[in-house]
Amino acid sequence: MDFKSKLADIMKSKTVLLLLVIVAWGVGYYIVGKQSSVPQGTPAEQVSYILNENGCVMCHSKDAKLPFYAHFPLLSTLIKRDVSEGLKYFDITPIMADIKSGKTASSTALAKIEYAINTGLMPPFHYKIFHWNSAISSQEFSILSNWIASQRKILMKDSNVAEEFQNEPVWPIPSKVPMDLKKARLGSILYHHTALSGDNTVSCATCHPLDNAGVDSLQTSTGIRKQKGDINAPTVYNAVFNAKQFWDGRAADLREQAGGPPMNPVEMDGGSWEKVAERLEKDANFSRDFKAVYPDGFTEKNITDAIAEFEKTLITPDSPFDLYLKGKKDALTPEQIKGYEIFKKNNCAVCHSGKNLGGQTFEYMGLAGNYFQKRGNVGKINDKGLVSFSKDERDTHKFKTPTLRNVALTAPYFHDGSSQSLKHAVEVMAEFQRGKKLSNEEIDLLVKFLESLTGKSDGKPLGGK
Secondary structure (H helix, E strand, O other), X not given: OOHHHHXXXXXXXXXXXXXXXXXXXXXXXXXXXXXXXXXXXXXXXXXXXXXXXXXXXXXXXXXXXXXXXXXXXXXXXXXXXXXXXXXXXXXXXXXXXXXXXXXXXXXHHHHHHHHHHHHOOOOOHHHHHHOHHHOOOHHHHXXXXXXXXXXXXXXXXXXXXOHHHOOOOEOOOOOOOOOOHHHHHHHHHHHOOHXXXXXXXXXXXXXXXXXXXXXXXXXXXXXXXXXXXXXXXXXXXXXXXXXXXOOOOXXXXXXXXXXXXXXXXXXXXXXXXXXXXXXXXXXXXXXXHHHHHOOOOOOXXXXXXXXXXXXXXOOOOOOHHHHHHOOOHHHOOHHHHHHHHHHHHOOHHHHOOEOOOOOOOEEEOXXXXXXXXXXXXXXXXXXXEOHHHHXXXXXOOEEEOOOOOOHHHOOOEOOOOOEOOHHHHHHHHHHHHOOOOOOHHHHHHHHHHHHOOOOEEOOXXXXXX
């Protein structure tokens, strides 16, 4: 036998051996993956076990303890890359904490877990090679799916959603939220009162005019002494449904958010709360009415509390889409229904989830491409995102997912106000968040669906349309 023949035989035997190894791995993976080994316990305990045992926490948590082999050459680079990329897509730490404490999970966390198990994309193939038991078994799939449905049922309890839509990733907003009407009336006056600014020229309504869908339609707002801000002002409508406030999440609730602008030197530059109180005291009638509800007068706590109560009234229920989800089939046009299906098909609802279609989590801008590089220069913009609040560099370029409610009225879009049209915003999201180039027909249908999210304020369509 000549050299070439021997080499061919060797290569043939190696190929056969490799095929046998692949087949053996596949059989082993299938057998192990089909095994049900979830211990008995509450649904929450079982879900926590599955997410830990299947490796979700390893690549999607800032607190993850990496395995010993993570320090091996080659593997180290691969694992660090997976963890870095995994955290961009989903930080599972908050939901694991919610499960442990018995809290209801966020709509976005539920949507992301559902997406992962339905598509089979997680865990990635190279992870499965070394972790046969990471395959989602039929038992695990059932446990996770049932838990997701039960969590959504809790979140949807006040939505009056029709039975057929009770496991959708989005649902209607309630027609009202609990609030103190007396405080809200005072908050309405404060919201429009220029005494919150140092020179009596700027109010909350300056940047968030209620007759313009709660936005000023500017790339960045103009504050006291005509100073320009460095980030787009989001709508104040439905802000009560956000998990946190501001693009970087630095305010836990509406009251904390209301306390920010008056003390911001660029926005209102109120000087101090004592000086704000002095200016408000000059309005004798309002001062009297305010002290009737807040006996200790114009303190920071009382002022922000009243504004927050007022902002709870700024909700826009009964959009055509809400009515559709409540069972009114003719509330949407056939094109809008197709647009909603495209919205879900392209996984837009994974982040724009829940009753506010957003506002629940902080997402990395540019998952599928370098958004900031291609965007180019759009002026002085704060592109830092969540890192400004968390001080964790891994949160750089993560921003609160904005609500899509009334989105047809709230241009320009994104934190940088760089997109002037809804069509362009859809194109940008498809390219840089989903890595897709949608057809013109798909984009048009998506826009028609998004237009169906315009709700009503005081019984009238927002924007007068």
